Amino acid sequence: MNALRKMLAFIKKDFYIHISYRIAFLFEWISILTKVTTFYFISKLVGQGMLPYLNEYQTGYFSFVLVGIAFSGYFNTALQSFSSNIREEQLLGTLEAMLATPTKIPLIIIGISIWDFLFTTITSIICLLFGAMFFRADLSQMNLLASLLILAMTIISFSSIGIISAAFIMVVKKGNPINWMISTFSGLFGGVFFPIEMFPKKLQFISYLLPITHSLKGLRHAILQGYSFKMLMPDIMALLFFCIILFPLSIWIFKKAVNKAKLTGSLAHY
Amino acid sequence: MDAINIFELSKEFISIKSIYQLVLQPFQKPKPSLAINNISLQVKQGEIFALIGQNGAGKTTLIKILSCLILPTKGKIDVMGCNILKDGEKIKASIGLVGSDERSFYWRLTLRQNLYFFAALYNLSGEKAKRKIKELSCLLEINNYLDKRFQECSSGIKQRLSIARSLLSDPGILFMDEPFKSLDLPSVKNLKNFIKKILVEEQHKTIFFISHNFNEVEDFADRIAIMHKGEIRACGTLNDLRNNISLPLVSLEDIYNLVVNTKGS
Numbered sequence: 001m002n003a004l005r006k007m008l009a010f011i012k013k014d015f016y017i018h019i020s021y022r023i024a025f026l027f028e029w030i031s032i033l034t035k036v037t038t039f040y041f042i043s044k045l046v047g048q049g050m051l052p053y054l055n056e057y058q059t060g061y062f063s064f065v066l067v068g069i070a071f072s073g074y075f076n077t078a079l080q081s082f083s084s085n086i087r088e089e090q091l092l093g094t095l096e097a098m099l100a101t102p103t104k105i106p107l108i109i110i111g112i113s114i115w116d117f118l119f120t121t122i123t124s125i126i127c128l129l130f131g132a133m134f135f136r137a138d139l140s141q142m143n144l145l146a147s148l149l150i151l152a153m154t155i156i157s158f159s160s161i162g163i164i165s166a167a168f169i170m171v172v173k174k175g176n177p178i179n180w181m182i183s184t185f186s187g188l189f190g191g192v193f194f195p196i197e198m199f200p201k202k203l204q205f206i207s208y209l210l211p212i213t214h215s216l217k218g219l220r221h222a223i224l225q226g227y228s229f230k231m232l233m234p235d236i237m238a239l240l241f242f243c244i245i246l247f248p249l250s251i252w253i254f255k256k257a258v259n260k261a262k263l264t265g266s267l268a269h270y
Numbered sequence: 271m272d273a274i275n276i277f278e279l280s281k282e283f284i285s286i287k288s289i290y291q292l293v294l295q296p297f298q299k300p301k302p303s304l305a306i307n308n309i310s311l312q313v314k315q316g317e318i319f320a321l322i323g324q325n326g327a328g329k330t331t332l333i334k335i336l337s338c339l340i341l342p343t344k345g346k347i348d349v350m351g352c353n354i355l356k357d358g359e360k361i362k363a364s365i366g367l368v369g370s371d372e373r374s375f376y377w378r379l380t381l382r383q384n385l386y387f388f389a390a391l392y393n394l395s396g397e398k399a400k401r402k403i404k405e406l407s408c409l410l411e412i413n414n415y416l417d418k419r420f421q422e423c424s425s426g427i428k429q430r431l432s433i434a435r436s437l438l439s440d441p442g443i444l445f446m447d448e449p450f451k452s453l454d455l456p457s458v459k460n461l462k463n464f465i466k467k468i469l470v471e472e473q474h475k476t477i478f479f480i481s482h483n484f485n486e487v488e489d490f491a492d493r494i495a496i497m498h499k500g501e502i503r504a505c506g507t508l509n510d511l512r513n514n515i516s517l518p519l520v521s522l523e524d525i526y527n528l529v530v531n532t533k534g535s
Contacts, residue, residue, distance in 0.1 A: 002393050009390030013376065013383065020378040093373025097435075100337055101391035102363040262341045265283055265305075265331060 003107055007114060014115030032123050033130055039065045040135045053195045059224045063138055066131040067220050068192040070124040074117075074151070075186060075212055078158030079179055081116040082109060082166035090169075105258055106251055109163055117155065128223075141226035147219060150232065153239035154215035160246030167250070167257035171266075186212040214238040271351060273443050273476040274313040274336065279345030281306040281331055281500075305331045307500040308345075313493075315442070318470060318477045320491035322484065322526060328500040329480045330370065333445045336478070337367045350442050363393070366436030370447040370480075372428055377421040381412060381431050384420055385438070392439035399438075406434040409464060425452035433461070437469075444469065446479035450486055462490055484523040494522065496529050504529045 019025055043062035050061040057064055089095035089112060098108050131137040165178040189196065189203070190212035196204050207213040218235035221227040229236070282302040291298070306328045313319045321329050334340040336349055338358040347354045349361045375384050382403065389399035407413040410430045415423055420431070429452045436444055444465075450458045469475045481487050487494055488508060495505040504511055504525070511525045512518050520528075 005393075005395065006390050009387050013379065013387045016383055017376060017378050091373075092376065093369075093371050094376065096339060097367075097369070097374040097388070098391060100339060100362060100367045101388065102359050102393065102439075103391045104359070259341065262339065265281075265334065265340045 006103060006107055007111060010111035011115050011118060014112075018115065018119065028123075029126075032127055035069060036066065036127055036131050036135070039069060040131070050194075053197045056195070056197070057220050057224055059138065059220075062131070062135060063224055064195070064220065065193060066128065066135075066137045067223055068216060070127040070131075071151070071154070071216065071219055072192045073120045073124055073127075074154060075158050075190075075192075075215075076183070077113070077116045077120045078155055078162045079165070079183055079186075080162065081113040082159065082162035083169045083179060085112040085116070086166045086169050099258075105255060109166065109251075109254060113159075113162075139223060141224060143222045143226045143228065146222040146227065146229055146232055149229075150215060150218040150222060150236065150239065153236070153243050154211065154219075157211040157215075157239055157242035157246055160243070160250035163250035163254050164246075167254040170254070170257040170261050182210075186210055189213070191216050208238075211239060211242045214242075271315060272312045272348075273315040273317070273350060274311070274319075274478065275346075275348040276309060276311040276336075277346040279306055279309050279332075279335070279347060280304065280343050281328070281335060281340070282343045304500050306335075306342075309500075309502045311495065311502060311505065313476060313478055315476050316470060316474045318466070318490060318492045319479070320487045320494045321478070321480050321497055322482070322487055322494060322522075323497035324482075324530075327497040329497055330447055332497075333367070333447055333478070333480060337365060337445055338362055363439060364442045366439065366441035366444045368429075368432045368436045368444065368446040368449050370451065372425065372452075375420045375428070375431065378419060380417050380419055381407075381423065381427075382416040384431065385416075385434060388435050389438050394438060402438055402440075403434075406437055409468065410434050411460075426454065426457055429453060430457075430461075440473075441475065443476040443478060446477065448480055448482065450481070450483070458486065462486075466490070484521065484526065488522045496526055498530045 040062055043060065043065065046061050050064075054061065054064055086095065086109075089098070099105075103111075128137070128139060132139050161178065161182055168178055185206070186192075189199070189207040190210055191207065192212070196207040196213060199207065214235040218232050218239070221232060221235070282304055284302050285300050291300070309332075321332065323329050331340060335342050336347065336354070338354055338361055342354075350364045352360045352364075354361060376387070379387070385403045385407075386399060389403065394402060403416075404413075407416055410433060412427055412430050412434065415427050420428065423431070429449070433446075433449065436446075450461065453461060465477055470477060479491075491508075493505065493507055494511060496503045496511075504514060506514070508522060509518075511522070511529075512520060515525060515528055517524070517528075
């Protein structure tokens with residue numbers, strides 16, 4: 001009960017801070033809608049040329065890329081919000097104040113990023129609805145439950161990488177090779193903007209080592225084609241593997257990092 | 271029962287290697303610096319205990335160790351009967367911390383929003399939190415500022431907000447790192463009165479505070495410890511300290527200078 005109350009307090013706090021920057025808040029919405037519109041016109045340009053690569057999804061390029069755009073926000077949030085929020089709390093001096101309260105460390109890590117995930121959820125939904133209503137993206141086949149399951153596993157596996165990079169920030173304060181590496185490789189090999197089938201076979205191997213590939217593949221199958229749980233099993237199992245390995249590892253590494261910062265007395269340093 | 275019991279506490283910090291050292295002496299171990307050197311100390315419940323010393327004496331490090339924010343290198347420490355290495359969560363629920371830093375609040379939020387957030391972290395529910403915030407803001411005279419953003423408030427108000435936050439959980443011990451530093455003289459007088467009359471005499475809280483200002487310690491603290499270069503050089507009531515140097519009428523500043531200089535620095 002207390003944990004839930006604390007989570008709500010984190011959400012409220014970050015919501016108030018978020019809306020206190022009114023112009024930035026407005027621009028965020030405009031840029032999301034502009035991005036969807038831009039890709040609609042790119043899809044017109046690409047036309048039928050992309051279809052051979054999209055056989056697997058039985059859809060046009062716009063629907064394919066719309067799912068990529070809508071959910072790539074989660075990857076960025078999961079990868080970056082933990083480390084950037086830890087850094088911000090260090091700069092504000094609030095991290096030490098939070099750690100001085102009887103609040104468990106995992107709760108603090110999740111708490112400082114939960115608003116970002118909620119906001120991303122809202123923007124993803126708006127993004128999908130905007131694409132469906134104004135540009136006729138076909139979402140009628142969607143298997144909602146399967147999509148939610150894949151999304152949850154995506155958030156856990158990517159958040160784990162995000163928490164590991166937050167642990168890095170906790171100790172070295174600035175400079176984050178983990179985030180750089182994962183986001184660069186995910187952007188290129190993850191299949192956000194184009195299908196990974198366009199790569200030569202050897203490069204596709206790299207794609208399959210990244211959780212984003214399985215996540216996007218699963219989400220597209222579930223949203224665009226309404227695949228059943230059974231049909232989605234290969235991607236679900238791959239994501240489950242990433243979750244089981246990465247999540248406990250990330251919490252363990254973060255606790256070690258906090259201990260290290262407590263030993264060096266650098267919790268409040270930045 | 272002692273509110274705080276420190277036995278042979280030491281804290282070493284490992285200094286970070288510079289780029290020059292990393293390149294030219296990559297395998298040389300960095301020298302540890304001793305921030306606290308083998309100190310033992312007891313603070314009684316309901317006592318106002320002051321720790322005085324120069325910058326870098328180790329006072330803030332000690333308060334942070336007692337608040338479970340820094341881990342000690344050696345020694346045994348009990349706060350409210352709980353060991354700081356084993357019962358961190360329990361200790362955190364029973365102490366309040368007033369830092370010396372103006373940071374540590376959300377600048378875009380109002381004082382009320384800040385207090386509500388930290389109240390939740392101290393496990394205070396809606397109605398309870400509301401009552402506590404009202405009570406504390408009246409006691410600390412910040413009730414007229416509650417709907418102002420933190421960034422719009424003066425240093426004095428920010429300092430009082432920090433004290434209000436530390437009292438949210440009704441802690442048994444209050445650690446205060448230079449609590450009067452941003453306040454004008456009447457505010458210092460009011461706050462001292464509040465701490466002595468309400469927090470100590472009525473609510474029997476223990477106050478452990480750090481100061482550089484000898485005058486504000488002399489008439490306020492029950493006992494005083496003089497810290498220098500990580501060691502406790504003297505500890506006791508003002509009269510004890512005077513008797514130790516056999517000069518019954520000297521000021522705390524003179525005692526401090528004598529203690530620090532005669533025992534070698």
